[in-house]
Amino acid sequence: MNVRAILTNIVSFVTPKMHATRQKAVTDCVYSLANGSAATVTSIGRGIDSAAYEKHSIKRADRLLSNANLLREKTLVYGMITRVVGTQYLTANKLAFEKSDEI
Numbered sequence: 001m002n003v004r005a006i007l008t009n010i011v012s013f014v015t016p017k018m019h020a021t022r023q024k025a026v027t028d029c030v031y032s033l034a035n036g037s038a039a040t041v042t043s044i045g046r047g048i049d050s051a052a053y054e055k056h057s058i059k060r061a062d063r064l065l066s067n068a069n070l071l072r073e074k075t076l077v078y079g080m081i082t083r084v085v086g087t088q089y090l091t092a093n094k095l096a097f098e099k100s101d102e103i
Helices: 003-012 020-034 041-047 052-067 068-102
Strands: none
Touching: 003 020, 003 068, 020 041, 020 052, 020 068, 041 052
8 A cells, every 4th residue: 555545544534524625635735744845834835746836736735734624623633643543553562462472
């Protein structure tokens, strides 16, 4: 599974009530960061893979990062991410512990 598919799945899982267009914008901006863009609005916008002009991608990143709804939901999103990562971490440790008991 490639990075974009994994990222899309995670974003849609941790933000089930978020508008689809905003989910796509979040996915595109995080993917831009994952591909090495600096954490600035301009750099994130330039890193968005789109057929649009660079200027419009930068505006898209700016609109997302200035979005009041996204800022209001950030605590819930962080909580869901923590829950997902924490559950996977605990499950992996439990499996490793059970395997070590078998040896």
